[in-house]
Structure formats: structure tokens, C-alpha cells
Amino acid sequence: MWLALVACTALAQDAAALYRAQCSYCHGARGEGGRGPDLTTGRYKHGDLFTTIRNGVKGTEMPAVRASDDDVRRLAEYVKSLARVDSAAVSGDPAFGHALYEANCGACHETVGPDLAGVARRGAAFVRESILEPGKEIAMGYRAIRVMVKDGAAIEGIRLNEDDTSIQIRDTRGQLRSLLKAGIVEIDRSKPSLMPSFAGRLDDKQIDALIAFLRELR
Amino acid sequence: MIRIALLIALTASAQVPYERLLKPEAGNWLMYSGNYSGWRYSALDLLTPANVRGLKVKWMYQARTQEKFETTPLVADGIMYLTRPENEVFALDAETGRTLWTYVHRNPERTFNCCGKVNRGLAILNNRLFMNTLDMHLIALDARSGRELWKVKMHDHEAAGGYASPGAPLALQGKVVVGMAGGERGVSGFLDGYDAATGKRLWRFNTIPQPGEANFGTWAGDSWKTGGASTWNSGAYDPELNLVYWGTSNPWPDYNGDFRKGDNLYSCSVIALNADTGKLAWYYQFTPHDLHDWDATQIPVLVDGLYQGKQRKLMAWPNRNGFYYLLDRATGEFLFAKNFVRQTWVKSFDAKGRPEVIPGNEPTPDGNTSVFPGVDGAANWMSHSYSPSTKLLYTFAREERRVFTKDEPRHPTTAPDAAVGRPFRRRPRFAPEESWGKVMAIDPLTGDTKWEHKVLSPPWSGVMATAGGLVFGGTLEGVVFALDARSGERLWHFMGNDRVYSSPISFISNGKQLLSLPVGDVLITFGLD
Numbered sequence A: 001m002w003l004a005l006v007a008c009t010a011l012a013q014d015a016a017a018l019y020r021a022q023c024s025y026c027h028g029a030r031g032e033g034g035r036g037p038d039l040t041t042g043r044y045k046h047g048d049l050f051t052t053i054r055n056g057v058k059g060t061e062m063p064a065v066r067a068s069d070d071d072v073r074r075l076a077e078y079v080k081s082l083a084r085v086d087s088a089a090v091s092g093d094p095a096f097g098h099a100l101y102e103a104n105c106g107a108c109h110e111t112v113g114p115d116l117a118g119v120a121r122r123g124a125a126f127v128r129e130s131i132l133e134p135g136k137e138i139a140m141g142y143r144a145i146r147v148m149v150k151d152g153a154a155i156e157g158i159r160l161n162e163d164d165t166s167i168q169i170r171d172t173r174g175q176l177r178s179l180l181k182a183g184i185v186e187i188d189r190s191k192p193s194l195m196p197s198f199a200g201r202l203d204d205k206q207i208d209a210l211i212a213f214l215r216e217l218r
Numbered sequence B: 001m002i003r004i005a006l007l008i009a010l011t012a013s014a015q016v017p018y019e020r021l022l023k024p025e026a027g028n029w030l031m032y033s034g035n036y037s038g039w040r041y042s043a044l045d046l047l048t049p050a051n052v053r054g055l056k057v058k059w060m061y062q063a064r065t066q067e068k069f070e071t072t073p074l075v076a077d078g079i080m081y082l083t084r085p086e087n088e089v090f091a092l093d094a095e096t097g098r099t100l101w102t103y104v105h106r107n108p109e110r111t112f113n114c115c116g117k118v119n120r121g122l123a124i125l126n127n128r129l130f131m132n133t134l135d136m137h138l139i140a141l142d143a144r145s146g147r148e149l150w151k152v153k154m155h156d157h158e159a160a161g162g163y164a165s166p167g168a169p170l171a172l173q174g175k176v177v178v179g180m181a182g183g184e185r186g187v188s189g190f191l192d193g194y195d196a197a198t199g200k201r202l203w204r205f206n207t208i209p210q211p212g213e214a215n216f217g218t219w220a221g222d223s224w225k226t227g228g229a230s231t232w233n234s235g236a237y238d239p240e241l242n243l244v245y246w247g248t249s250n251p252w253p254d255y256n257g258d259f260r261k262g263d264n265l266y267s268c269s270v271i272a273l274n275a276d277t278g279k280l281a282w283y284y285q286f287t288p289h290d291l292h293d294w295d296a297t298q299i300p301v302l303v304d305g306l307y308q309g310k311q312r313k314l315m316a317w318p319n320r321n322g323f324y325y326l327l328d329r330a331t332g333e334f335l336f337a338k339n340f341v342r343q344t345w346v347k348s349f350d351a352k353g354r355p356e357v358i359p360g361n362e363p364t365p366d367g368n369t370s371v372f373p374g375v376d377g378a379a380n381w382m383s384h385s386y387s388p389s390t391k392l393l394y395t396f397a398r399e400e401r402r403v404f405t406k407d408e409p410r411h412p413t414t415a416p417d418a419a420v421g422r423p424f425r426r427r428p429r430f431a432p433e434e435s436w437g438k439v440m441a442i443d444p445l446t447g448d449t450k451w452e453h454k455v456l457s458p459p460w461s462g463v464m465a466t467a468g469g470l471v472f473g474g475t476l477e478g479v480v481f482a483l484d485a486r487s488g489e490r491l492w493h494f495m496g497n498d499r500v501y502s503s504p505i506s507f508i509s510n511g512k513q514l515l516s517l518p519v520g521d522v523l524i525t526f527g528l529d
Helices: A002-022 A050-057 A067-082 A094-104 A122-132 A203-218 B002-013 B018-022
Strands: A144-149 A152-162 A166-171 A178-180 A184-187 B056-062 B074-075 B079-084 B087-093 B099-105 B121-126 B129-132 B138-140 B149-155 B170-172 B175-178 B188-197 B200-207 B237-238 B243-247 B271-274 B280-286 B301-307 B310-318 B325-330 B334-339 B347-348 B355-357 B383-385 B390-400 B435-440 B449-457 B464-466 B471-474 B479-485 B490-495 B505-511 B512-519 B520-527
Touching: A094 A203, A122 A203, A122 B435, A144 A166, A152 A178, A152 B271, A166 B520, B002 B074, B002 B301, B074 B121, B087 B129, B099 B138, B129 B175, B149 B435, B170 B237, B188 B243, B237 B301, B237 B464, B383 B464, B435 B471, B464 B505
Parallel strands: none
Antiparallel strands: A144 A152, A144 A184, A152 A166, A166 A178, B056 B520, B074 B079, B079 B087, B087 B099, B121 B129, B129 B138, B138 B149, B170 B175, B175 B188, B188 B200, B237 B243, B243 B271, B271 B280, B301 B310, B310 B325, B325 B334, B347 B355, B383 B390, B390 B435, B435 B449, B464 B471, B471 B479, B479 B490, B505 B512, B512 B520
């Protein structure tokens, strides 16, 4: 137990040292941002931290890190730990929130929507905004798309990947689809989120309850 | 057996004298741009619109690098020479991709590259290969063995905010011309000429006029001392005029011009230098007092043609700032400019080619989101291509929506490293659909667009036209493509599934036309069966 703890701390120190040496001059000593963006919000526009840190961000100053995959994993954990936890009190009732979640959110979030575990650490305001104005800021890798294929069928879902020859989609039933562009008549990107707005459908008390419930989904 | 014998025989006599560089044979690729005119054109016509659909992967070279793989290989008499990051040189059998020798230059832990520890390639002359390094060395290798012949230090790489040298050198008769980077780090730019035999420096041209030199005084106060104006890509050469042409980078600091008022010569310019003396023949500044990091470090494209009834030596230049320019390359005279992507910053040009700038395009502390082209520009360092058979200029243009933020830069020499941070402001995000790429065919004499081929994302690949009537390139998603040079129709593609950050080359091996392009960290070579 003691040994394991020491090992853990040593690894954490490694990650901190790596971060200090290779990242802090752009992202700030505590991740507060500088030449690179703030890493303390717990929101990552590029999604998967491992991939971002491993490969860098094309066309920006964010370099591919020079470290082993294990180190990159540790760096990703370290970056997550830089996120400020939102500790503001919430008034909602988590059990009521759970019921609301099951009724309104769960089915979709378990097929096409993003995993909501940990989402509440980004703050109550963010969750509230996500519920009321889903299209405002799209979770990376979750852009909605609607594609008309040659036989007249329409496929709606999340755009998983795309190049000039094909497009990969998770459709609204959760099925993975890969379509060649040669067979596509029209691509509609005008509605960026699949999530409906709950403005006018959920009141403040219900939203507080949902936030309280989501906080427990760590 | 026959092939082995052949390779050894060729290796022993692989002489690439200057005369061969003057008239490169179609089957080899002897310099970064393929020829001195910067055409990136293959005179091979074995691949055609009729047979290109049969192109297949012939071999791959695995660079195993996390850095961007930006090299342009050279091919001379059956041997391919290429660099992989940071500064390693490989000689490969061009038929199989098998390694013949390697050379490794180790840089110190900290180098001062702006955008990755990249290298874009080599130059060859006689039996020598030349590579410049991130820690500011220029190295000559024996092309047969990879043995180091000499290594000179061009400049202290740690001076000011830091110097580096990532572009491909240009070999001329008996000499090598080499540029440097550091426009984001408050350096003082130059272009150097070295003796190919000894490594002795023959000349240095300061891209920021020093006190006592012509055109001194276009920088407020002391700002000229740290003004950047680097020369980080490669150049072109006109042997008849004996002029070397090279583009220069942005002035420093990029997005904040407050303490460098003035035109900031010779930043964002093309300079024409006498190849023997390094003396300035003429310059033209595309973007006076740049505030948008619109480097003019594109490869110059030299074309001859009838302009307004007169046969002239011309220079065609799709620039990062969104305009296509035609200049007279003997005199530097501005002939015209025409935008080839959406642009918001120029109202008009006067007769000398000075832009009248539209106010409101300056970077702002909160981020100006209404400026076009974007930060990475309409063109960047990736090669354009010119085909003498279609008489068209091909460019892989970037239509991009971005944000320009005015920051408070630290001073490279007086502020300590700890002060590097810029206050970070949330950047607006744009939908991916607001940016895209397009291969364009432009009539260089008029600037008129003949066709456009749109792709999903703004590219980091250059293009190469061939005598067979094709234009090759690759996308950020890794789609390697062949377009019909006359119509822009896509005839063939290959899913490489990783970023393309380089420009293609073509050459002959065993009587077949091959095509090579780095995709991700793999150099893929294609050919017909």
C-alpha cells in the first residue's frame, strides 16, 4: 500500500516535471494559459487529451510532445488534474435530477450524446447553457450532420470523421456508418447539435436538480 | 544481380555538376523545387489522365517521427536523399526504399524553431549534399558515403530570441545559399552564401538594413534590431541574370506594430540578390508594416511570357496575404496584383504596387474575427507549381476564417523567459465549414482562374504538375490526389489517413515514373505496375 503510494507520487512528480519542462512555457505554471490556451477549465475543444498531446495540433504552435506513450498518458492525467473543480453550492435534489435524466436525457446520451460523467466539473453555468442552448458550443467530435444519399434516404447523426472521399457517422440509433461521397447528394451541417433545447421545457428547479445529479456522475 | 551492379556503378559516379542543375533531366529530382525557376514541375509524361487510375503504392519509408514530416527528397541516378526530423539524412535505393546510409546531426535539447522541429530538405552539387540545421549549422556530406565533409556554424542559435534553419538550401555554381528562421523570436534576418567546397561564408545579406546601408530607417526607434524578417523557406535563381530570389518573413512582433512604426523593410518582401556578391539588385515589399504574420516566404516562380505585348522575364507569386502578384524579375517592377482568396484588407494598389490598406483589419486585444485571409494565410511555404505545357500556375490555396489577436510580446533580448506568456483570451470558434482548401489553376499572365478544385480543409501540402497533364498533391486528412491539369477533375486518389505537410516529387526508376510524397510520418512512393 505504502509502496504503491510512493510509486504513484513518483509518477505524478514525473508528469509535473515533464509539464514544467515542456508545457508550462506556453500554458503557464498552473495551466492558466499564456501563449497556449487555459488548461484549467476542464473543457477541451480537441477532445481526447492523449491524442492532442501526443500529436500536437496541426497548424498551431501546439507541438507533438517528445515523450513515450506512457508519459503522454501521465501528462493527460496531469492536465486533467489542473482543472478547477467547481465548488459552488448547488441547491438541487440529485434523486429528482436522476429521474429527470432518465426521462429526458439518458436514452440519447447513452447512444449518440457524449458521456456526461465529470461534465459538471466544468461548472453549473456550463451545464445550464448546454441544456438551454445546445448549439452554442459543440463538444468536440459531436457535430451533428444530415446526409442525403442517392437513393433518397437521409442519415442523421454525429460526424465522426471526414475527408474529401468519405464521411463516417454515428447515426441517431447509434449505428456506425461510412459513406462514400460519390454516393452522397447533399450534406447539411446547418444544425450543429443533435441535442434539443430544453428552454421552456425544464424550469430552474429541474435544471438545478439535473446539475446536482450530474455532479455525482464523476 | 544486374540491378545491384547498376546501383554501385551509379553510386561511384553520381556527379551532379552545376551544368546538370541548370538543365535537370526529367527522370531525376535534383533540387527542392525541381528546377531553378521554382516550378516544382515534372517533365515526365509516363503518367497520364488515361492511366493514372492504376497508380499503386510501390514502397514506403517509415520515418518514425512525431514531428511534421516536411521534407522534399532529392533523386539522383537511382538514389533518393531525404531528411527526417530533426536533422538526419537518409540515402535510399529509389526503386525499393531500402536504406543505403544514414547521417545524424544532433541538435541541443532546446532549439528555437517556431513550428516544430522540422527540416524541408537538401541541396546537391557534384558529390555533395548540403543540409542546414535547427541549431544553425550548415553541413556538407559526401553523397556516396554520408560522411561529413565540413560543418560550419552560421550564427549563434541562442542569440536574441533564438535562430534556426529549417528550409532547404539552394546550390548554385560553387556555392550554397541558405536562409534562417526566427521571425517569431525577435532575431535579425539574413540570407547567406557559402563556398560549396570549403564552407567559407562568401556573403551575407541583411534583410533588415543596418545603419549606413541603403533603406535604413523604416523601423521606429531600435525596433530594427529585433525585427525578424527571416528567410526560412527556399528560393529561386535566374542564371542569365545571375540573381537569387528569396522571400522574407514577417516583422517582429507579429501582431503588434506599435513600437515598429514604418514600412519595416525588407520584411514580407522578395529580394533579388547578385549570386556572387549577395548585393541587392531590387526588392519588392508585398505587405508593408505587416500586422498579420503574412510572411512572403513562398517559393518564387519564374516564368517568361508576353506581357502587354512585350516578351518579359516575370515572377509569379501567390502570396500569404491573399494576392497573386506578377512582377518583372529583371527590374522588380510591379505589374499587377489580384486576390485569389477572400480578402478584406486592400482597397487598391498604386502604380508601384503599394497597397492602400482598408482600416479595421488590425489585430485587436479581444481578437479581430473579420480579417481575411487568416493567420496561416492564403499561401504559406508549400510549393506552387508551374506547367510549361498548360502554361498555368497551380496553387493549393487556403480559404480560412481565423482570429487576429494583438498581444503584448516580451522583448526577446531584455525580457526573461518567464515573461513569455501572453494573456490568453478565449478565442471565438468557427465551424469547420467556414474554412476550406482549393487547388487553383491560374493564368500567370492575367491572374485569371481557369479552374478550382475544392477540398475539405485548408492544406499544408504543395502541388506538382507533370508533363503528362496531371497535378498531384495531398490533403490534411491524407487524401493523395491526381487532378486533370486542364480541368481540375480528380482522377485518382489514395487514402493516406494522416496529414500531408509537404509537396510531391516525381522521378524515374527502372524505366517507370514514380511519385513520392510524405503522408503522416511515412514517405509513400507510388507507381504503375
